[in-house]
Amino acid sequence: MGRRPEVFVRDLSMAEGQRLQRITRTAKDPVRLRRAIVVLMSAQGQPAPDIAHLLKATDDYVRQVIHAFNERGFDALNPKRSGGTPNKIDEQTRAWICAIARCDPRFLGQPFSCWSLPKLRDYLITAGRVTTISVETVRRILHERGVSWQTTKTWKASTDPEFTAKMRRILDLYDHPPPGSRVICVDEFGALNLQPRPGRAWQPRGQPVRLRATYHRDHGVRHMIASLDLTTGKIHYRIRDRKRSIEFLDFLKTLRRRWPGQTLHLILDHFSPHKHPSVRAWCQDNDVDLAFLPTYSSWLNWIEAEFAALRYFALNGTDHRTHTEQDTAIGDYIRWRNHHAKPKTGYAINSKIRHPDYPFKAA
Template identity: 65%
Template sequence: MARRPEVFVRSLSMEEGRRLQRITRTARDPVKLRRAIVVMMSAQGQSVPNITSLMQVTSDYARDVIHAFNERGFEALDPKWSGGRPPTISQDTRERICLIARTVPAEWGITGMSTWSLRSLAAHLAERKVVASISREHLRRILRKAGVSWQTTTTWKSSNDPDFIAKMQRVLDLYDHPPSDGRVVCVDEFGPLNLMPRKGKCWRPTGRPARLRATYNRHDGVMHMLAALDLATGRMFYRIRKRKRWQEFLSLLKSLRARWPGEKLYVIADNYSPHKHAEVRSWTAGNQVELVFLPTYGSWLNWIESEFAALRYFALNGTDHRSHAEQNAAIAGYVRHHNKQARPKTNFATSSPIRSWTTYPAKAA
């Protein structure tokens, strides 16, 4: 049988990459979360067979998600399959409704309100004769379909690193051309690991969702996971500690050094201060370990991020561990399962526009 051609998502901008990363961390809808992780893995260069192995989905599903994202963008992460009668409000009117919704009442001479409620917006549309009348639910559906949602105002942050391009290209070069004298390892911290019920999804009888307890007191503190991803094999190595100071980070580096004696280690890490501690730098300088720091606010370049998203989805979501030992055992079980199926990490975001940058974009989220 002829092998099916490889399929990857289209090139993603930095803003799209960060938005996708946020979705994998915060999405509550399991469909949206699963589709977002598939897209993120594809954007990082992982093939459909790799995705199906890690996510336990069919190749047809992974390909459908990738094709849908290429055609419709982020709308494809939250598909709505529905029928019904044709709309009674024209498309031009819908677009005008959405345009007005994105304004603020003050722009229409309305004082005392900084934002629209559905009720006030519906009344304003009727007053301006945009529509004869409209219910709040119908208005909600129009806005949702057009991608206009009720959101909290937020800020955006671009990298202020003057050496952004040089650092990014250094990381991408290590991904593309692993050094012959050693191996590339991505490290990062995951956590904090609280003992708390975590919302998730599971198969249940219709109308009878699984319920988790509420917590009023959490007396057991938090733990932190320090992890490393070996790109040569795709395997993860980790340890869980009560703190994540430079001492714990240095201990992780020493364990990695002992694992691959005689090889130089190129350790890709973010700019968390313990990673740059004088004791850490001194030890790495004398032990064939080179710390390769990501650009400031450039954690999306760390290949281990997508592995953390899958770890959170499969090992923690939907759980209610009563002790750290129980939670740590669940994480250990997932990592063992991951490492059994691990493959070398190659082709990181090969079609992304970031590879053609010679200057940092003025507006990057």
């Protein structure tokens, strides 16, 4: 039997030769590197048996690489990856797993109100959806389909029959303050009792700050009445022992003295002191307009975000022993904040509440 005719790679251009050299120097995939070496050595005139001996490969392997490169070029250097074992769980079953995971287990006759992964796996097998499946596979399928373990939350929708009109008026005041006037958000913050407040701080790992526990809180509570001036972005406040209409009216008088000659548009909720006859009468006589929020819609009051920041930066992580100490901490934070304040513009610009059809009605 005669010797097989020798096989060599086709003639390479200078650019192709340089590219092959780069691949042999930089390729991280061992298959791609090995094939590039075969082609480069063949281009240098070495026969297939010599290349096979050097690389500890078979002659047929070397010839296959050379033939493939001659036919397909540099694409032949890339390894063909196997797709792995096919999925044993088809798409319809995966969709069913996600649908069952989103169901209340009680609707399916189970004696619990939420799924755990083992309980979900057992139900899938018992119900005949699958013959066998691991907890990890269930977790991975849910993750791939965007189904995650989440905390349930409550939401109280407004029952105000004039919700849309009131909301539009508030947004219009935010967007277009009337000339010669001030738009001011007003609300109460508290109750301010004395207690250790959990918070966050940078600490060495495993060494959190420890706060005392309190069983008796006999120092009473105080209340803060505050306003947010949208023109400057500054907060003005008073801390009082009570929050009756008397204290609220006194606070409004301080706002009136602060901005004489300007109409004050106050955005506030339906807390009873805000609507007391004495408050309404005084506001009518002193050019103060009361713009009430829709019921259950405190999120429309811009000052609520400032209260969240106040609680986070001035109170969380503290353990004040006296009201004087706590009041001082609140005052220090508000002075710092007012020093960095900027005018308030652009309330919820990209929110769905800006849509003309909000609140959306069910079809």
